[in-house]
Amino acid sequence: MRFIKKKNMQQHEELLYIPKVHWMYTVKHLFQVLPLILALCIFWGITSSYSYSFSFCASAIFGIPFLAIRHILLAIIVICLLVFIWRILLYLNIEYGVTNKRLIIKKGIFCLTVSEIPIDRIESIFCIQGILGRIFHYGTVNISGIGGKTASFYMAYRPYALRRKIAEIIEKNKVITVVHGDLPKAPDENQMQEEAAEDPVYRYGNFVRVLHDK
DSSP states (O other): OHHHHHHSOOTTOOEEEOOOBOTHHHHHHHHHHHHHHHHHHHHHHHHHHSOHHHHHHHHHHHTSOHHHHHHHHHHHHHHHHHHHHHHHHHHHTOEEEEESSEEEEEEOSSSOEEEEEEGGGEEEEEEEOOHHHHHHTEEEEEEEETTSOEEEEEEEESHHHHHHHHHHHHHHTOOOOOOOSOOOOOOOHHHHHHHHHHSOEEEETTEEEEOOOO
């Protein structure tokens, strides 16, 4: 939290809650290509353990040369490693913060993106949690503010705890209207009786009719 604490904190502002980014952020894209990698590894192992004639037949069936399969598999593995390293760097440079005045989200390594929404400008809070999110306890908390501003705590750990914390801060920061000056005096009973005696009142069941003398 070096960026938020040192460069983005205002006077009389306190950091009340620090949402954490889930570790699945680094391997989410690897899970998406994992079936393809496993299929290529199995096919590579099968063709390598048998004779060259079997490899030639398999290559003829699939229409891909045998050596090309190895190159494709190696290229995918290298790309996955690069993506994994890049996601780790992004993971280490994401900062989420909830203060008594605003929500702060900082992302990026070379090009920084900082978004914030004041607490008193928050309009709605909603969470998005998929199957993996429910298993590993992570989700995305989207915040919409007045005026169309939006902010997202992407893949935050324990998203519902974050939502409850934001709601608690909103309740604490509600503005209480104070009336300045003297309080209005209570009506005098004698004056009320005099005003009632001036106007004759006639009752008809549940209805009251007041006659004013002209």
